[in-house]
Amino acid sequence: MKTLLSALTLALVLVFPSAAAVIWSQPRDFYVDPPEGWTFVEDPTPEHFVMTDPGRRIILEIFSQDQGDQRDLKAKAADLKNRLAAQGEEEEFTWNDQQAWLSNLSFKAGPVQAKGWALVAPTKGGWISALAYTPEKDYEKASDVLISTLNSLALGTDGRREPGPMTAYFQGTAPTPRLERSEVAGLPSPLTLTYNLDRDEGIQAVIERETRVLMAQVGTTFSDQRAIAPGWSRLYRQVYRALYSSLTPVSAYWQSQVAQGKVAREALPQAVLTWLQSFTYFEKKGIYGMTTPWQSLRDHKGDCDSLALVYLAVMDQVGVPGILMVSAPYAHAIAALDLPGEGARFPLGDQKWLVAELTAKVKLGMIAQDMADPNQWIGIDLLGRP
Numbered sequence: 001m002k003t004l005l006s007a008l009t010l011a012l013v014l015v016f017p018s019a020a021a022v023i024w025s026q027p028r029d030f031y032v033d034p035p036e037g038w039t040f041v042e043d044p045t046p047e048h049f050v051m052t053d054p055g056r057r058i059i060l061e062i063f064s065q066d067q068g069d070q071r072d073l074k075a076k077a078a079d080l081k082n083r084l085a086a087q088g089e090e091e092e093f094t095w096n097d098q099q100a101w102l103s104n105l106s107f108k109a110g111p112v113q114a115k116g117w118a119l120v121a122p123t124k125g126g127w128i129s130a131l132a133y134t135p136e137k138d139y140e141k142a143s144d145v146l147i148s149t150l151n152s153l154a155l156g157t158d159g160r161r162e163p164g165p166m167t168a169y170f171q172g173t174a175p176t177p178r179l180e181r182s183e184v185a186g187l188p189s190p191l192t193l194t195y196n197l198d199r200d201e202g203i204q205a206v207i208e209r210e211t212r213v214l215m216a217q218v219g220t221t222f223s224d225q226r227a228i229a230p231g232w233s234r235l236y237r238q239v240y241r242a243l244y245s246s247l248t249p250v251s252a253y254w255q256s257q258v259a260q261g262k263v264a265r266e267a268l269p270q271a272v273l274t275w276l277q278s279f280t281y282f283e284k285k286g287i288y289g290m291t292t293p294w295q296s297l298r299d300h301k302g303d304c305d306s307l308a309l310v311y312l313a314v315m316d317q318v319g320v321p322g323i324l325m326v327s328a329p330y331a332h333a334i335a336a337l338d339l340p341g342e343g344a345r346f347p348l349g350d351q352k353w354l355v356a357e358l359t360a361k362v363k364l365g366m367i368a369q370d371m372a373d374p375n376q377w378i379g380i381d382l383l384g385r386p
Contacts, residue, residue: 021230022237022384023049028064030128031160033152033238033384035145035213036231058134058142059109059116060149066126076127077101077120086118095168096155098122102169106136115139117150119165128155130165148213151206152238160383161244161316163202171202182298184250186278188262188271191253193297199246200294206242208288210235215287225328225378233380236309236324240382243293244313250297251317269320269337269356270364276307277361305333307358312382323353324380330371334358336379341365344372348379 022033027046034051041050041059049062077090081103088105100121107114116133132150134142151164163171178197183190214235218228254272257263263271282301283289289303293310296302302310305326312322312335322337325346336346336353343365345352355367 025049025064028123028126028128029156030062030064030123031152031154031384032060032062032149033154033234034060034149036217036234038149053145057138058132058145058149060130060132062128062130062153064123064126064128073099073101073120073122076129077103080118080120080129081105084118091169093169093172095121095165096159096162100165100168102165107133109133113137116146117166119150119153121155121165123155128153144209144212144216148209148238154241157383160241163242163245164238167202167206167242170205171196171198174198180294180298184297185300186275187253188257191250193249193294195246195294195298197294200292203239203242203246203292203294204288207239207290207292210238211287225376228328229378232326233378236305236326236380237382237384239290240309240313240324243309244316246293247310247313248317250310251314254314255318268318269315269339272311272314273356273358273364274361276311276358279307281359304359308333308335308356309382311335311356311358322356322382323348324382325355325377326380327371327377329376332371334367337364339364343367346374346377346379348381353379 022031024031025046032049035053037054038051041052047064049060051060052058073092081090084105084107086105086107088103090101090103092099092101094100098121100119103118105116105118113136114133115136116131116139119130121128130150130153132146134146147166151166153165154160179194180197181192181194183192214231217231254263254268258265258268279296280301281303282291283303284291291302291306296306296310308324312324315322315337320337320339322335324333325336326333335356335358337356338351339354341354341364343363344355344367346355354365356364357367360368
């Protein structure tokens with residue numbers, strides 16, 4: 001069996017052509033969603049992935065193993081650091097409701113002085129270790145990609161609905177959570193939410209970082225929708241993952257409305273849609289146009305993709321799967337759900353999804369005639385099922 005870092009010297013010179021998308025190690029049940037254009041350094045095994053960016057300067061290595069005799073996080077992390085002969089700050093934090101270990105470290109990768117991030121986390125019956133690193137001289141300019149790539153790691157299907165390890169680490173560094181309360185407007189009955197502002201800042205950081213990663217790949221103009229589709233889709237997958245569980249109180253509210261007989265279950269998708277359609281349309285200036293869920297809920301406003309992501313997260317949590325639809329030609333985003341009913345549908349995979357417009361007060365299945373060409377839309381599975 002290979003050991004972690006066995007392929008480091010290969011990483012700088014050898015690349016296999018397998019292109020990256022959302023990658024699932026089924027036997028070990030972990031996922032990784034690297035930026036567009038990444039390739040495997042060598043043929044992957046279920047336990048061991050080594051990948052690199054198109055410039056062959058940034059490396060992601062993931063190694064999964066059974067627990068064996070090592071059952072202590074500190075010992076496992078110390079073993080990794082010792083084998084690297086690495087120096088750097090380290091800290092434990094909570095990820096997926098378990099203690100994990102993260103270090104920003106420097107070490108020798110063959111003849112190259114490297115710098116990056118190392119993660120060790122428990123899995124079901126084992127461990128996962130991951131490194132994202134680059135030559136030390138490239139570290140600052142590669143920082144967004146290093147964090148984004150390591151942050152795309154997820155443990156199991158449920159992990160695709162939880163913040164990535166870097167997001168969890170950064171939003172958990174505050175010694176005392178900063179909380180804000182606000183009554184949510186427009187609902188059938190009162191709801192006051194208490195929101196963690198560190199969580200909100202973490203989601204905002206993901207929006208900004210993933211936008212920069214995308215812009216570095218495709219530039220600031222989206223003239224060729226087909227070319228930008230993979231990177232654009234990845235951006236929304238990362239943002240959706242960061243915000244998903246923050247909307248649990250909102251979905252719990254709507255489920256309570258069903259339980260109390262105030263909303264029929266079959267009417268729930270339209271009821272939530274109508275509520276979100278009452279929000280004021282608002283788009284931030286600059287390249288970071290999306291609002292976070294808390295900003296949208298608190299201020300009762302947001303733009304098309306911000307509100308569509310809120311809608312899709314709430315719908316998924318109440319048992320109605322959906323997809324995001326985005327269009328560069330139309331400069332618009334809408335949701336689409338796996339529901340029966342009449343109206344416009346968008347094909348993705350082996351399904352046709354019923355469209356849901358968030359910024360106009362229309363029923364499920366209705367879409368503006370001048371935006372109805374399905375060829376002008378990209379469908380995005382936000383859970384990134386391989």
